Amino acid sequence: MKPLLRRHKNHISYNFWGLIFLIPFFVIFIWLQLVPLGRTFYYAFEKYFYSTGKGSFIGPTFCGWDNFAYIFTNGAIRKYYFFDQSIGSWWMPDIAYYLANTLIIWLMGFIPQIIVSLALAIWFTDARLKLKFTRFWKTVMYMPNLIMAAAFGMLFLMLFSSDGPVVQILMSMGILHEQFSFGDSEFWVRFIIALINFLMWFGNTTLLLMSGVMGIDESIFESAVVDGSSAHHTFWAITFPLLKPIFIYVFITSLIGGIQLFDVAWMVTRGGGGPNLTSLTVMSYLYMLINKAKNYGQAGALSIVMFFITAALSMSVFYVSISQKNPEKGVARERRKRFRTYKDCDPTRLEMARISHQQGGISL
Amino acid sequence: MKKSMLAVTALAAVGLLALAGCGQTGSSGAPAASSTPKAAHHFNIRCWNDEFQGRFRNYSTLWDHTNEDGTDTLKDGTIVNWIIVENKDNKYQNALDTAIQGQDAAAADDKIDMFLVEADYAMKYSQQDIAMDVKADVGLTDSDLAQQYDYTKKILTANGKLKGVSWQAAPGLYAYRTDIADAVLGTHEPDAVQAKISDWTKFNSVAAEMKAKNYYMLAGKDDSYRTYSNNVTHKWVSDEGVCTLDPNIKQWVKDTKSYADNKYLAGTGTDYALWGSAWANEMSKAGSTFGFFWSTWGINFSLQGYADPAKLKKADSSNLWGKYRVCQGPQSYYWGGTWMVGAKGSDDVAIIKQTMLDLTCNGTIMGKITRDTDDYTNNKAAMTAIGNDPTYGSDFLGGQNHVKLFTAAADNIHMDYLSAYDQGCNESFQNAMADYFTKKATYPEAIQNFKTKLKATYSDVTFDATFDAAL
């Protein structure tokens, strides 16, 4: 009884401490992140900008949805490019154009990044391969992550300039016969930006995926070997499904990071946005609105739109991942899939597959 | 072990950076005030490069010595603080605007005392209250200002009040290389060369000759821009905020496109644009461009720096010192210029007044500036004297007396069509047209890109139908 009472009292007071420890986080969050977000919301509905002609700020005056209307209707007929060739042109609002630029550049960097990182993660954790110098490889590959994006951008800008080292090397190798301007080609500017992103993040992704692979129980791999599964088959049937939670984590964080792309694109194009504005990202546009045009109304509206787009993207990926573990939704699909794979299979295999899938239900 | 490693990290980082920080001689970083015995008075000047700094240090009668941290001490002990923000991308204007907004609330030592403006945004600041009236507030008299060229006064006159003064006039010219002139034209004498390029038709035919011998007439797409843009008949943006495309600027697009297609330009891309790295290289010995359009400030400030990258200041096999001459070129024009503006709220009006008197009104000092730097100063009497002086010649220009060329031209400069939006319009237009010259965009698309860029720079601008007409 006495211990019971005491436990009850301490139980409450301990939890009270928990709330106290949360206070710094939430105070700072609400004051320095939530309130500014609220102010951004506020500015989105105000007409508030700096007029060069008058030399002073105009506003803030309430203007309803005008800024949003401007963001979505301010556009032009623009070409879509695929490897430097135009594949058609149609009207799109500027924000859609910049968003498309951002996503294209992100994909150009992310797809090689995930392929290379997956491959590296498998290779580094494959006991059969017995790679040497793994610490050296890992150290070197993680290093670009530390480098300031802006510095990286400036460095590559100078490396790829018309009289820079890359052009000089290519000319001495005979690949280029005259000076080629990397900075004037849509594809190459995007390529350089994507390359920088790739170099900066593939080490990080490799390590994350490695941790995921190392978290898979060894015995599953052993039974796969016993089963006679080749490396290729092991990967697709066992490793990849089990890596899905980490994969989704990597995908979401990379997507959010990709949308925030600013430093590299700005430095590589020297603030110009690339030929035909094909490398002007959404955040570059936001920066221009805040810093150059000083149009806080439109900047606010753009911020809000980006907030919802990012939230929608993350939520949808998150939702897809959860639904696959949700028994009501995904199980029928899963059962059908498993049946296809193990159609002519014996009970042992089915049993092992079921166990491995159960273990695949790892929380994010 | 891990905790100590953390401590080692922190120490190593701090040590490394302290090493970097101490890698230069003398103290740094500490505000100048703490290094002088009593709290010294500050005089803050805002500009976008160190051209004026050089003029001030070498010619101002108030200057005493330069301190180690980059500030200057005047004879009365005032510390001159230089706030330099680069011009590109509107950065200088942005920083200046922010500072102007905070002028009233700032401490006395933090207030702007003087700031510089360029022709491209002179109008914008002359209309603002922060600019002090040169006669009423600063105390200059009409007789002080008598020798200044009229256009330099007219530009910064707003509502009948003169708001700023300049130490330079900026007539435009064409600077060419004597070695290429000899190789292609057979002569390098300025008069002879001028006869061959005295109008655009002749200029274009000489361009063809240059191409035939594997030289380039101009380095990049922006080279000839100012000869067109400073001979317009409309403002970029009208007083009602409507942006219009002057026919002369359209002509620039047409002419530059034909130059690009005919390969008379060393390069059409962004690296060969104004201030690009490859463009700068063309002015040195490694380049093969015949000539460049500059105005007088460009000779000693830009051309000299690019032609003599090792800063030897004398002829050498590695540089082009003495191998450039200047002539008028196919078109008379002007380009830029820098004006000094006193800022209201300054507590050092006497210093402002003396600086303005020294550098913009004193004929002796201004004559000396021209003899030393080849700059064309804003004093009619001094310039006429130097122009007529048979012993004067610029060493960088191989002994040529270029001042003589401009004494007549400078009087005829008219800057009637300036607007407050010029810097953004000029920059955005040149950038947007790059895609047209490199064949990445059609002319309407490049115009569209211009509009997009301009709206991201100035929110209150609308466009009229001149942009929709075909090229």
Place this chain on the structure above:
Amino acid sequence: MKLFEKNNAGKTPVGSTNISSNGCVSLTLAPRKKERISGTTQLIIRRIFVYIVLVILTLMCLFPIWILLVNMTRTHSQISTQFSLWFGTHFAENWSNVFARTNIKLDKALLNSLLIAFCSSVLTCYFSALTAFSIQIYNFKGKNIIFTFILLIMMIPSQVGALGFLQMMNDMHATNKFWPLILPAIASPIVFFYMKQYMEAVLPFEIIEAARVDGASEFSIFHIIVLPLMVPALAVQFIFCFVGSWNNLFIPSLLLSKEDMQTVPIVISKFTDTSNPINFDLGQVYIAIGLAIIPLVIMYLIFSRFIIKGMTAGAVKG
């Protein structure tokens, strides 16, 4: 029952399994001499391929750094005319030129960046650990809601609130001060998440209970017991946050306009201003970029083993 190797065109018997009465599966493998040799050859081919890819990737990562180091030692005219793979001799000259530039205060910027990065990393690590401790150990009402809420915050890009943040700082006359860049680091959801995962793995609840029984206050439990256990995670996150804060460009460039207060990313872009030929010197530009990069690289190389272990240990629990 026979097991078949799926990859072969025909079906060669691999072995057979027997399920005994108690449900155990026993396996007998048929000898696979031919496959074992080709298996080894396959392995060797794979290994060669892997090494080639690794070498290519290493070159891609190191080439820019190498060019940076090489060009730091050459003069402007050397760099712009000719490409070189080996060092020049002008390092000292470039170095002193960079710091003699009175208009660009790179040394002050380095100190500013160091101060901001150090303070924000310390604050982030400490308070994220504190918050993670709170969520992990305590059970109060709404804990799960708060946890999910913090996870949701993780998905907001930082630039979205930048405008409001900037205006707020303007109103408080807090532009050109460091605390707006340091204080927000206290609320960092990503670091919090990492700390929580790590705590889940290494902190058994029994220790807390024992400490409580011993009469320790919650504060001292956190500082004396939990923090020491978290040191590897704290160290890793300290380095990450330091790097992140050092490299941050967007918000500092909007907030810091006074030259004395600017951080390294803002200042190094001033070196690339080509409009002033007297001052534009490629050797100096490379030194400036190098100063922005090399200190971090050195720190990283010293602690690489640490960092990599921490990345793979405390990341999303697999």
